[in-house]
Amino acid sequence: MSAVLQLSNVVKTYGDLRALDGIDLSLPDDSYVSLLGPSGSGKTTLLRVIAGFEPPEGGTIRFSGKDVTNTPPHERNIGFVFQNFALFPHLSVYDNIAFGLVNRAVDPVTDPKLVDRKVRDMISLVGLTGLEGRATTQISGGQKQRVALARTLVTEPQMVLLDEPLGALDANLRARMRSELRMIRERCGVTFLHVTGSETEALAMGDTVLVLDRARIAQQGDSDTIYNRPCSPAVARFLNCYNLFSGKMADGGFATAQGLLGFQGQPQRAADPAYAIRYDRVDIRPAGAAVTGDEVQIEGTFIASEYTGSAVNAFFSLDDGKVFEVEAHLSHRAPENHEPHRRYALAWKREDALVFA
Amino acid sequence: MNASGIKFGLGVYTTLFLVFLYGPLVVLAILSFQTGPEGGPQFPIIEWSTYWYKHLFGLTPPSRIAPLPIDQGLGRSMLLAMMTMVVSTILGVTAAQAFRRRFTGSGVVFYLIVLGMMVPGVLVGLGMALVANTLGIERHWWGTAFVLHVVYTFPFAFLVMLAIFNRFDSSVEEASWSLGVSPARTFRKITFPLIFPGVLSAMLFAFTLSYDEFSRTLFASGRDLTLPLAIYGTFSVEVHPNVFAFGVLTTLFSFALLSVYAVLMGLSVRRAKRIAVQEEA
Numbered sequence: 001m002s003a004v005l006q007l008s009n010v011v012k013t014y015g016d017l018r019a020l021d022g023i024d025l026s027l028p029d030d031s032y033v034s035l036l037g038p039s040g041s042g043k044t045t046l047l048r049v050i051a052g053f054e055p056p057e058g059g060t061i062r063f064s065g066k067d068v069t070n071t072p073p074h075e076r077n078i079g080f081v082f083q084n085f086a087l088f089p090h091l092s093v094y095d096n097i098a099f100g101l102v103n104r105a106v107d108p109v110t111d112p113k114l115v116d117r118k119v120r121d122m123i124s125l126v127g128l129t130g131l132e133g134r135a136t137t138q139i140s141g142g143q144k145q146r147v148a149l150a151r152t153l154v155t156e157p158q159m160v161l162l163d164e165p166l167g168a169l170d171a172n173l174r175a176r177m178r179s180e181l182r183m184i185r186e187r188c189g190v191t192f193l194h195v196t197g198s199e200t201e202a203l204a205m206g207d208t209v210l211v212l213d214r215a216r217i218a219q220q221g222d223s224d225t226i227y228n229r230p231c232s233p234a235v236a237r238f239l240n241c242y243n244l245f246s247g248k249m250a251d252g253g254f255a256t257a258q259g260l261l262g263f264q265g266q267p268q269r270a271a272d273p274a275y276a277i278r279y280d281r282v283d284i285r286p287a288g289a290a291v292t293g294d295e296v297q298i299e300g301t302f303i304a305s306e307y308t309g310s311a312v313n314a315f316f317s318l319d320d321g322k323v324f325e326v327e328a329h330l331s332h333r334a335p336e337n338h339e340p341h342r343r344y345a346l347a348w349k350r351e352d353a354l355v356f357a
Numbered sequence: 358m359n360a361s362g363i364k365f366g367l368g369v370y371t372t373l374f375l376v377f378l379y380g381p382l383v384v385l386a387i388l389s390f391q392t393g394p395e396g397g398p399q400f401p402i403i404e405w406s407t408y409w410y411k412h413l414f415g416l417t418p419p420s421r422i423a424p425l426p427i428d429q430g431l432g433r434s435m436l437l438a439m440m441t442m443v444v445s446t447i448l449g450v451t452a453a454q455a456f457r458r459r460f461t462g463s464g465v466v467f468y469l470i471v472l473g474m475m476v477p478g479v480l481v482g483l484g485m486a487l488v489a490n491t492l493g494i495e496r497h498w499w500g501t502a503f504v505l506h507v508v509y510t511f512p513f514a515f516l517v518m519l520a521i522f523n524r525f526d527s528s529v530e531e532a533s534w535s536l537g538v539s540p541a542r543t544f545r546k547i548t549f550p551l552i553f554p555g556v557l558s559a560m561l562f563a564f565t566l567s568y569d570e571f572s573r574t575l576f577a578s579g580r581d582l583t584l585p586l587a588i589y590g591t592f593s594v595e596v597h598p599n600v601f602a603f604g605v606l607t608t609l610f611s612f613a614l615l616s617v618y619a620v621l622m623g624l625s626v627r628r629a630k631r632i633a634v635q636e637e638a
Binding site: 052053072080082151157 | 532537538547
């Protein structure tokens with residue numbers, strides 16, 4: 001697969017703040033890429049630099065074989081879907097979608113029949129039929145989302161940047177739009193770069209997932225790799241499914257405030273050492289239960305649990321005050337009732353632990 | 358005091374305020390219907406008549422009271438106000454557009470622009486007259502006075518547009534660029550329609566301020582008088598109710614202008630709603 005977008009050593013600063021600190025990345029053509037990062041990690045800045053709204057201080061951006069680092073946004077052929085949708089409030093739904101086709105500087109469509117056909121095709125593709133004449137203030141959030149997408153896709157950009165496109169929608173609609181976005185992308189055959197702060201969204205949507213941390217790309221890989229083999233404690237933390245212990249390597253394990261924790265295999269290289277165990281790989285047992293040789297066990301006091309339907313998340317307070325989370329999938333076992341303020345043993349297999357050193 | 362008491366008090370206060378505001382105008386309007394030509398600009402009304410209105414348009418038999426020398430002044434003031442309105446609004450919109458991004462020296466430039474509405478008019482007018490004399494430039498209402506009117510009204514237009522741009526969500530412009538539309542066309546098709554209500558307000562400000570500008574024009578306009586100067590000139594002889602009649606007519610004209618403004622404003626605001634109503638019907 002050829003690379004449609006290549007960034008090398010892109011730097012963007014705001015005063016003393018380095019919003020992008022030497023970004024290198026290469027995005028494949030015709031794929032769905034999600035960009036995950038906590039707020040303040042520079043993900044919106046990265047999109048705005050790629051779109052050309054903000055000039056980078058250093059580095060180059062190559063898009064479909066051309067250097068576009070200094071090209072103005074309207075000559076890049078990169079679409080942008082805003083978090084707040086940024087629909088044109090004085091135009092109807094139909095005119096919003098037709099706007100780019102008719103008014104663009106390069107190759108505007110002047111034949112009204114052709115415009116009409118393209119706009120109507122796009123309206124039916126995104127499922128807005130019947131709303132053509134509405135004002136943008138008279139449609140729901142999900143419909144605005146579709147207008148924003150249709151307006152961009154109808155101009156046939158080579159790539160579409162989506163800045164937290166589902167952030168303004170309610171949870172129900174968000175889930176539905178996820179699969180629709182993927183479907184629409186496949187039919188159009190362009191690359192989507194979807195920025196999100198939600199780890200579930202990033203993993204669910206992306207053929208490729210990029211993790212942005214402190215103005216740098218921390219990891220790039222497919223969802224499975226990112227989820228099961230995060231390359232640094234920071235990435236593991238964003239994924240919101242790992243208990244992390246800081247500490248250092250010691251003889252026969254990893255030394256933490258909870259004592260020596262055993263693991264198998266080689267630790268991964270990382271700047272800040274940490275020991276990570278997934279929420280759903282931990283077994284809750286009565287305090288003082290026996291441990292087999294391939295297990296690690298610590299103790300904690302049960303605080304509370306949260307029922308999410310398909311799983312129960314139990315929270316324990318460890319001796320140093322740290323909160324430890326355990327996720328029990330209800331398809332595997334019936335929910336157990338734990339007593340608050342009572343001590344339990346928390347055990348996991350050595351081989352399930354990830355160690356960064 | 359209870360809530361309804363406060364409400365009543367505020368109502369009384371508002372009424373008094375409005376009476377105070379419009380009292381002088383009402384007195385003027387009443388006196389303009391004084392009989393003529395023997396009736397003077399004071400109460401009581403000897404007899405109700407429209408004599409002074411007819412007098413304005415030269416429809417009365419000749420008498421010792423000269424007609425108001427307004428026909429030329431009116432034309433000049435209208436044209437001057439129009440010119441000022443167009444130039445100040447264009448300058449105001451473009452300057453405010455420039456101020457959307459900070460640039461080197463933007464703070465200084467801001468205060469220099471705003472200074473134009475702060476400095477006393479008489480001084481600026483006098484200064485302009487001296488400069489014109491020194492440089493050998495002839496003073497005209499369409500030259501030196503016009504420049505001063507622009508200097509005076511441009512800051513108003515600028516501040517109005519600055520407030521409009523302050524609340525303007527620039528992501529719609531970015532959205533347009535990312536659709537391949539050039540910045541110039543984006544301004545014309547997206548930005549301008551959205552700031553149009555502000556542009557109307559800026560135009561209204563510039564027009565009305567210029568139309569009745571007195572102090573700056575006094576020294577800078579040269580031989581040919583604008584309307585405010587012509588009217589003031591008649592006061593030095595004797596005041597007749599024909600001035601009041603003219604005041605009433607110009608007020609009506611201002612109301613007409615305001616109505617046009619309101620209609621245009623309403624149209625631009627209501628366009629979106631109308632589309633929605635058609636859809637639901």
